[in-house]
Amino acid sequence: MQIQPVLAALRRHRIATIVIALEIALACAVLCNACFLIVRRVQAMHVQSGVDEHALGTIKIEGFEGSQANDLNARVTAALRALPGVQSVSSIGAVPFGEPGVIAGVTRDAAGQQFGGVVDFYVAGPGAAKAMGLRLLAGRMPAPDEYMPVTQIVPKEAPILITHVLAEHLWPGENPLDKTIWSMDTHFRVIGVVDHLTIPQPGSGEEKDADWSIVVPAMPGPQFAGKYLLSASPEDLPRVMRDARIAALKTAPDAVLDLEQSRTIDQLRDTFFLSDRVMTGLLIAVIVALLGTTALGIVGLASFWVAQRRRQIGVRRALGATRGDILRYFQIENFLIVTIGIVAGMILAYAINLVLMSIYELPRLPFGYLPIGAVALWILGQLAVLAPALRAASVPPVAAIRSA
Amino acid sequence: MIGYYVELAVHSLRRNKVLTALMVLAIAVGIGASMTTLTIMHLLSGDPLHGRSGQIFYPQLDANPDSKGRQPYDMLDYPSATALWNAHRADRQALVVNSPIKLLAPGTRLPPLMQPMLSTTADFFPMFAVPFRFGRSWSAEDDAAHARVAVISADLNDRLFAGENSVGRTLRLKNSDVRIVGVLAPWRPSPLFYDVRGGRFASGDTASFYGKPEGVITPFSTALEINDGNFQPFTCWSVPATPGHLQNASCVWIALWVQLGDAAKVAAYRQFLDGYVAQQHALGRLTRTDNTRMRSLTEWLDFNGVVPSDVKLQTSLAFAFLAICLCNVVGLLLAKFLRRGGEIGLRRAMGATRRAVFMQCLVEAGVIGVLGGIGGLFLTVLGLWLVRRQPLPYADVVHLDVSMFLVTFLISVGASLLAGLLPAARASLVEPALQLKVL
Numbered sequence: 106m107q108i109q110p111v112l113a114a115l116r117r118h119r120i121a122t123i124v125i126a127l128e129i130a131l132a133c134a135v136l137c138n139a140c141f142l143i144v145r146r147v148q149a150m151h152v153q154s155g156v157d158e159h160a161l162g163t164i165k166i167e168g169f170e171g172s173q174a175n176d177l178n179a180r181v182t183a184a185l186r187a188l189p190g191v192q193s194v195s196s197i198g199a200v201p202f203g204e205p206g207v208i209a210g211v212t213r214d215a216a217g218q219q220f221g222g223v224v225d226f227y228v229a230g231p232g233a234a235k236a237m238g239l240r241l242l243a244g245r246m247p248a249p250d251e252y253m254p255v256t257q258i259v260p261k262e263a264p265i266l267i268t269h270v271l272a273e274h275l276w277p278g279e280n281p282l283d284k285t286i287w288s289m290d291t292h293f294r295v296i297g298v299v300d301h302l303t304i305p306q307p308g309s310g311e312e313k314d315a316d317w318s319i320v321v322p323a324m325p326g327p328q329f330a331g332k333y334l335l336s337a338s339p340e341d342l343p344r345v346m347r348d349a350r351i352a353a354l355k356t357a358p359d360a361v362l363d364l365e366q367s368r369t370i371d372q373l374r375d376t377f378f379l380s381d382r383v384m385t386g387l388l389i390a391v392i393v394a395l396l397g398t399t400a401l402g403i404v405g406l407a408s409f410w411v412a413q414r415r416r417q418i419g420v421r422r423a424l425g426a427t428r429g430d431i432l433r434y435f436q437i438e439n440f441l442i443v444t445i446g447i448v449a450g451m452i453l454a455y456a457i458n459l460v461l462m463s464i465y466e467l468p469r470l471p472f473g474y475l476p477i478g479a480v481a482l483w484i485l486g487q488l489a490v491l492a493p494a495l496r497a498a499s500v501p502p503v504a505a506i507r508s509a
Numbered sequence: 510m511i512g513y514y515v516e517l518a519v520h521s522l523r524r525n526k527v528l529t530a531l532m533v534l535a536i537a538v539g540i541g542a543s544m545t546t547l548t549i550m551h552l553l554s555g556d557p558l559h560g561r562s563g564q565i566f567y568p569q570l571d572a573n574p575d576s577k578g579r580q581p582y583d584m585l586d587y588p589s590a591t592a593l594w595n596a597h598r599a600d601r602q603a604l605v606v607n608s609p610i611k612l613l614a615p616g617t618r619l620p621p622l623m624q625p626m627l628s629t630t631a632d633f634f635p636m637f638a639v640p641f642r643f644g645r646s647w648s649a650e651d652d653a654a655h656a657r658v659a660v661i662s663a664d665l666n667d668r669l670f671a672g673e674n675s676v677g678r679t680l681r682l683k684n685s686d687v688r689i690v691g692v693l694a695p696w697r698p699s700p701l702f703y704d705v706r707g708g709r710f711a712s713g714d715t716a717s718f719y720g721k722p723e724g725v726i727t728p729f730s731t732a733l734e735i736n737d738g739n740f741q742p743f744t745c746w747s748v749p750a751t752p753g754h755l756q757n758a759s760c761v762w763i764a765l766w767v768q769l770g771d772a773a774k775v776a777a778y779r780q781f782l783d784g785y786v787a788q789q790h791a792l793g794r795l796t797r798t799d800n801t802r803m804r805s806l807t808e809w810l811d812f813n814g815v816v817p818s819d820v821k822l823q824t825s826l827a828f829a830f831l832a833i834c835l836c837n838v839v840g841l842l843l844a845k846f847l848r849r850g851g852e853i854g855l856r857r858a859m860g861a862t863r864r865a866v867f868m869q870c871l872v873e874a875g876v877i878g879v880l881g882g883i884g885g886l887f888l889t890v891l892g893l894w895l896v897r898r899q900p901l902p903y904a905d906v907v908h909l910d911v912s913m914f915l916v917t918f919l920i921s922v923g924a925s926l927l928a929g930l931l932p933a934a935r936a937s938l939v940e941p942a943l944q945l946k947v948l
Binding site (some may be wrong): 387399 | 683749821
């Protein structure tokens with residue numbers, strides 16, 4: 106089967122060919138970019154929190170006076186610890202996928218000249234780092250006597266745990282242990298490096314990486330109260346959380362229980378990524394609708410071409426062309442049109458990506474998406490043209506002598 | 510003549526139902542998707558003050574003594590905010606600050622709840638045309654006297670007092686009793702413009718700007734007393750000595766809105782703002798004199814990029830999708846008209862002008878557009894209904910208004926006429942003699 110005669114025939118239907126190729130080009134461009142956006146969202150949704158998500162929950166109480174804090178901490182912690190199934194209860198300042206905690210810029214020198222970026226601080230009470238399930242890569246966990254009261258926002262001159270990614274960002278290639286950072290009118294010394302710990306709200310704000318977080322040990326007190334981390338076995342957790350909310354309401358009747366934040370980490374994660382899930386669903390729906398529309402367009406036009414060329418097909422059949430020859434003719438024709446569309450579509454895809462890059466600060470579209478889009482459209486084109494082409498192949502040679 | 514063409518068009522559309530259905534469906538789906546997203550864009554990017562926003566301005570100055578000279582902070586520090594406000598150089602002016610507070614309504618059986626509290630000054634209500642259902646706002650004297658008064662939203666009034674006139678009743682805010690002096694009528698600015706700030710740090714995730722107004726509103730001076738210790742800074746350049754107490758802290762946390770009636774007043778206020786900064790510079794409190802801004806409300810919303818980037822992305826996607834649907838319709842119309850080559854040739858041979866053939870084809874495309882528009886309208890209503898069911902902060906403001914209803918039809922018919930142009934032109938070029946031979 107030669108391509109030459111197909112091309113010659115296409116030249117006679119220039120407008121229709123261009124329209125279909127344009128449709129393919131647009132579909133290709135949107136498809137590549139939409140797939141790219143979906144993959145980025147899905148990657149964002151699968152961010153590693155670094156904590157033992159299925160076994161953790163949090164309780165948040167607000168609306169009490171600083172003077173009541175010590176009493177409240179003691180009563181609530183005791184009440185939560187007494188619940189059956191609870192493995193540990195500790196005070197915490199923030200949890201992954203919950204409300205943001207302490208966010209501050211850090212510097213690598215006392216004078217504040219060497220800016221290290223804006224990072225999230227997890228203020229953690231005794232036992233919290235262990236309960237979270239943080240994996241220590243180097244150094245040690247805070248010792249019992251290193252939990253100091255919070256004076257303003259964090260304890261002064263505290264020892265800290267830092268994530269591997271943040272350590273590498275602050276001191277590339279160096280051993281981060283015993284290094285010091287300055288922030289919030291005080292300084293912190295690194296005593297341990299943990300594998301992963303996401304910031305509470307990954308993907309938002311100024312952070313360059315989701316793992317830019319620091320754990321600061323602190324003793325519960327007037328400036329550090331009302332938020333508790335519970336751990337339980339994953340099977341027990343839903344019941345434990347139900348009981349914990351009731352217990353918190355009973356123990357602190359004058360305060361207000363924050364129902365939105367008093368949930369399991371799994372639930373907080375679900376809520377946090379809700380809009381991403383909705384958007385991903387929407388993008389997938391657009392892709393499906395787009396491919397469907399494109400396929401219908403191909404079917405419509407190919408059917409028309411088959412009807413129009415009934416007589417010519419009959420002549421070719423009468424001259425000895427097999428059914429396979431006719432079938433292949435339409436398949437090659439479709440392949441050529443789709444190819445023209447894909448070539449234009451790739452240029453368009455990059456143009457759209459450039460616009461997206463400037464508006465949404467997206468990275469450049471990786472080349473890998475182009476062959477995926479191309480193959481998808483080739484397959485779609487071949488499938489769409491199959492029915493009309495089969496109809497063409499079933500035209501009997503005798504059609505040649507009948508009028509069209 | 511047009512009537513006859515419409516009749517012909519309907520006849521022709523009936524002849525090939527599958528093809529017609531495909532075209533109408535393509536237009537309907539494309540219109541449905543693009544109008545759903547366009548309606549949301551229209552609702553989210555509208556003027557929240559309906560034509561008065563040109564008079565509302567947001568003064569900013571660079572309060573950080575170690576400023577590197579980038580954009581000034583999005584909010585003001587306490588000394589600057591109160592000094593500018595106390596000068597009374599604008600037609601109307603309002604300080605705005607937000608804080609969470611524990612709220613209890615004595616005499617009701619509701620447990621205490623946490624509510625965001627808006628604290629402002631008396632001009633806020635007339636300046637932003639806030640509607641009242643019961644009572645009134647507080648006066649400038651109340652501001653000065655730190656009066657224990659509050660205005661509550663219609664939502665909170667429904668929740669606490671079942672929508673009854675609650676003026677004169679008492680609310681317990683943290684440890685203080687305040688008297689309700691006014692209840693707002695339902696008021697739902699979109700976006701919640703007076704709370705907009707920090708948009709450029711949100712990475713496009715700005716849906717929270719479209720939340721509901723605060724339940725309880727108190728005078729600024731009163732709030733500083735009753736909720737001391739619970740104020741959140743926008744940012745600080747050194748740690749506050751007492752957390753939540755920000756009056757003498759190196760933090761920015763207060764917004765100032767001013768209303769300026771005409772261009773001369775705007776120019777005068779700019780001068781006043783620069784003068785204030787120069788004076789403070791001379792006193793050694795502020796370091797930068799060249800870093801003031803005074804954006805109008807609209808400019809401020811633009812600067813903060815209030816329309817969430819997801820919404821913009823959805824709109825561009827939907828229009829790309831509409832373009833693909835239209836390409837489809839062009840192809841199908843082309844096929845349809847050219848299949849009728851013989852018929853058109855005959856008409857031409859009988860004396861029809863090219864113009865007449867062109868018009869007839871275009872009318873047929875227009876009829877498809879109207880049908881597609883009706884389908885698209887149904888799909889738009891369905892799409893908006895689906896959006897309203899999503900847990901989005903702006904879900905409750907999503908609706909189809911009359912203007913968007915008309916735009917739907919205009920775009921639909923316009924798009925299908927556009928799609929019909931090329932096929933109709935092609936059809937009108939059919940040579941009568943050539944076609945007659947094959948008939």
